[in-house]
Amino acid sequence: MEQPIYLDNAATTALDAEVLNAMLPYMQQHFGNPSSAYSLGRNVKSAIEEARKNIGTILGVKPSTLIFTSGGTESNNMAIAMAVNELRCTHIITSPIEHHAVLHTVEHYAHSRNITFSYVKLTESGEVDYANLEMQLSTQSKLGKKCLVTLMHANNEIGSLLDISLVGKLCKANDALFHSDCVQTIGHYPINLKECGVHFASATGHKFHGPKGTGLLYVSEEIKAYPLIFGGGQERKLRAGTENVSGIIGFAKALELATANYAQDSQYIAQLNQLMRKQLAAAVPGVSFNNPENSLYTVLSVCFPLSEQSDFLVTLFDMKGVCVSGGSACSSGDGGSHVMKAIGKAGACATLRFSFSKYTTEAEITRAVEITASLLQKKEVSAV
Ligand SMILES: Cc1ncc(COP(=O)(O)O)c(C=O)c1O
Structure with a gap:
């Protein structure tokens, strides 16, 4: 496999x-x-x-x-x-x-x-x-x-x-x-x-x-x-x-x-994080980011507009061979992430967390963004 x-x-x-x-x-x-x-x-x-x-x-x-x-x-x-x-x-x-x-x-x-x-x-x-x-x-x-x-x-x-x-x-x-x-x-x-x-x-x-x-x-x-x-x-x-x-x-x-290897690895990972942010912003209309300005360089928390896929994004990514974490289950009403709730963002969008390491490559980022764009090209639904 x-x-x-x-x-x-x-x-x-x-x-x-x-x-x-x-x-x-x-x-x-x-x-x-x-x-x-x-x-x-x-x-x-x-x-x-x-x-x-x-x-x-x-x-x-x-x-x-x-x-x-x-x-x-x-x-x-x-x-x-x-x-x-x-x-x-x-x-x-x-x-x-x-x-x-x-x-x-x-x-x-x-x-x-x-x-x-x-x-x-x-x-x-x-x-x-x-x-x-x-x-x-x-x-x-x-x-x-x-x-x-x-x-x-x-x-x-x-x-x-x-x-x-x-x-x-x-x-x-x-x-x-x-x-x-x-x-x-x-x-x-x-x-x-x-x-x-x-x-x-x-x-x-x-x-x-x-x-x-x-x-x-x-x-x-x-x-x-x-x-x-x-x-x-x-x-x-x-x-x-x-x-x-x-x-x-x-x-x-x-x-x-x-x-x-801190200097080299942290710079490399931060640059991957920036790359994904830029590519997602260009490929996904309405996308926004949950990270505050002063943030971990290893983590990119992304807020996608709600769609029919919102509740299943982690599974859909998995089926396409991409491992990511869900931030909040939005429209399912199952409570979702306590973090997104605490910052008042639960239910407002579909949150996914992408996080990187020294082993992540630029090609993987680009491929993951392509997959994201194709998964999200479905009819949007209104926020709940
Ligand atoms: C912030 C934070 N604290 C604690 C833990 C728990 O660490 P461990 O899996 O080693 O028990 C984690 C792991 O996900 C974490 O991210």
Whole structure:
């Protein structure tokens, strides 16, 4: 079967061959348990610590502040659980466009514990209203509540970017803890976590050509870390269970490659994004874009005029050999994307997210635009 045109790199990315090569020895000859006392185990433990050290250097933090997890979901859960269960946060400020790994965790603790939460106001284009955040922080602080602010560094659907350093400063001024879901940015931008002023940051390997099931939680040395998973003494007793050794090695290698090639890859991907935007604007009457000006270069969120095909676009693209994500199911009334709803665009158009990687080619973009134009050349229906 022909390989599909893969334009869903914000969902996951292909494993880099170099990453696979770095991982394979840790599935075969270096298979020892890192907790074992003999050298077959101790050497593996050393490799994990070497990976942690290299990641710490890239992210500008001490290796001891990094906990390996199973991915972004676990890291987000762990940070929020720590803040609520152990660090005495009684109010959470978040946004309605966070990933469900944050939103559902916040809702869980709000229902099961005596804590409150609120959403920060967003601008029309889905960016955080910083004045509103500051106002909410100061109100909660006057009420004597300790706040956790959990705001994503970049939104996975529309690409909006957070001024993470500004939020870090606002949190510091109000004695609040700050968690950022950096799943769409770590591995895509040079980030110094220490300078950002975050207390917690989440990352996942599979968004930047690393293996699935590998993640990271940064916990600032300013605060004491607590486990979410109990058992053995792995990860300094912060995350029990035999380590995903090859995954950790792969995560570190993928981050190393992403960092070394950042200038070249980011420029290339941004240019593909621009190309698709230009070609779609020329080929599809009435098309518009959901990305705010300050946006992830990897993501293009497109608003197509409603048509008979609107509800089935992802399937129709799949039948033509193109992998894309739907943003909102528009006329079907099934609710659709919580992000599009939060920015008031649900139902107004048919949203598709195209997202790119270093492996995407110009020819694939051009072909995907041709397919888009042919799929949309059907009678338009009015908005619901
Ligand atoms: C912004 C964001 N946060 C969290 C996650 C969850 O990450 P993982 O799949 O590694 O659990 C994703 C993945 O889609 C994401 O895009």
